[in-house]
Amino acid sequence: xxxxxxxxxxxxxxxxxxxxxxxxxxxxxxxxxxxxxxxxxxxxxxxxxxxxxxxxxxxxxxxxxxxxxxxxxxxxxxxxxxxxxxxxxxxxxxxxxxxxxxxxxxxxxxxxxxxxxxxxxxxxxxxxxxxxxxxxxxxxxxxxxxxxx
Amino acid sequence: xxxxxxxxxxxxxxxxxxxxxxxxxxxxxxxxxxxxxxxxxxxxxxxxxxxxxxxxxxxxxxxxxxxxxxxxxxxxxxxxxxxx
Numbered sequence: 001x002x003x004x005x006x007x008x009x010x011x012x013x014x015x016x017x018x019x020x021x022x023x024x025x026x027x028x029x030x031x032x033x034x035x036x037x038x039x040x041x042x043x044x045x046x047x048x049x050x051x052x053x054x055x056x057x058x059x060x061x062x063x064x065x066x067x068x069x070x071x072x073x074x075x076x077x078x079x080x081x082x083x084x085x086x087x088x089x090x091x092x093x094x095x096x097x098x099x100x101x102x103x104x105x106x107x108x109x110x111x112x113x114x115x116x117x118x119x120x121x122x123x124x125x126x127x128x129x130x131x132x133x134x135x136x137x138x139x140x141x142x143x144x145x146x147x148x149x
Numbered sequence: 150x151x152x153x154x155x156x157x158x159x160x161x162x163x164x165x166x167x168x169x170x171x172x173x174x175x176x177x178x179x180x181x182x183x184x185x186x187x188x189x190x191x192x193x194x195x196x197x198x199x200x201x202x203x204x205x206x207x208x209x210x211x212x213x214x215x216x217x218x219x220x221x222x223x224x225x226x227x228x229x230x231x232x233x
Contacts, residue, residue: 034233050232051157053225056209081232093233113233119211121225122232123157134158137229 001077003061005052007084015096019076026075028102030109032095038088040135043128050083050092053121057081060120068097068112072104079112081122111148118145150220153182156227159203162196172220179205179224180214186226202228 002018012033020026036048065077076098086092095112099105124135154167176182183205187197197203206225207216218224 052232053154053156053206053209053227056206056225059209060211117233118230120232121156121206121227121230123228124231125157134228135231137231 001065002079003058003065004078004080005054005057005061005083006080007082009082009091010080010094012091012094012096015078015080015094019078019096019098023075023098025100026098027100028105029096029098030102030105031097032093032109032113033091034093034113036086036088036090036092040126043126043130045088045126045128047085047087047127048092049085049125049127050081051123051125052081052083057121061116064112064115064119067115068108071111072099072108073101074099074104074108077108077112079116081116081120083122114141114144114148117141151182151218152223153186154223154225156225158228159196159226162192164192172218177217177219178214179207179212179216179218182218182224183214183226197226204229 012031016029038045061079068074074097078096080094082092095109097105097109118141125132126135150169151172152169155163155165160166173185176185183197187194204227206212208223
C-alpha cells in the first residue's frame with residue numbers, strides 16, 4: 001500500500017512492478033493513469049497547476065484506500081498524484097490495484113478514482129489563452145461517486 | 150488559538166493562506182466560525198456566502214457546519230475539489 005504526492009513524473013510500469021514485487025499470488029493488476037488535456041470546452045490549455053492540502057490530502061487518499069479494502073479483496077494499492085505545474089500530455093495521477101481476480105481490481109480502481117475526484121483535496125488551475133482560472137467541480141464527478149453509495 | 154487555512158480560489162480571493170485566531174466568544178462550531186469570518190465584510194462575506202462553493206475540514210477530515218471546534222484545532226475552508 002502506497003500513497004504518494006509528488007511534483008516529479010512517474011513510470012507506470014515501475015509502479016506496477018513495485019506493487020507485485022516478490023509475490024506470486026496476484027492474479028490481476030488494474031491501472032488508471034490520468035493525463036493533462038490540451039483543451040477543455042473551447043479553451044486551449046497551455047498548462048495546469050495543482051494545489052493540495054499537505055496532511056489532509058494524504059489522509060483522504062488513505063481513507064479511500066481503506067474503504068476500497070473493506071469493499072473488495074485486494075492485495076495491494078498504489079496511488080501517485082502529482083502537484084505543481086503540469087503541461088498538456090503530462091501524467092497527473094496513477095492508481096494501481098492488485099487483486100486475485102480482475103473483477104474486483106476493475107471495480108476498486110474505478111471506485112477509488114471516483115472518490116479521489118470528489119473527496120481528496122486537490123484543486124486545478126488552468127492556464128489558457130484567455131487567462132488563468134480555477135477549474136469548477138463537475139456535477140458528473142459527483143454523480144459518478146454517488147453510484148457507489 | 151485555532152488555525153484557519155484557506156486554499157485555491159478562496160485563498161486567492163481572501164488574500165491569505167492561513168491565520169491563527171483566539172477562538173472568538175460564541176464560536177463553537179465550523180458554521181459559527183464561518184458566520185464570524187463572513188461578518189468581516191468584503192470579500193469575506195461574498196466568498197464564504199454560497200454553501201455549494203465552500204467545503205470545510207476539521208483536523209484533516211471533511212467536516213460540516215455542525216462540527217464542534219475548540220482551541221488547538223485546524224480548520225480549513227476550500228472550494229469543491231477538482232483533482233484526478
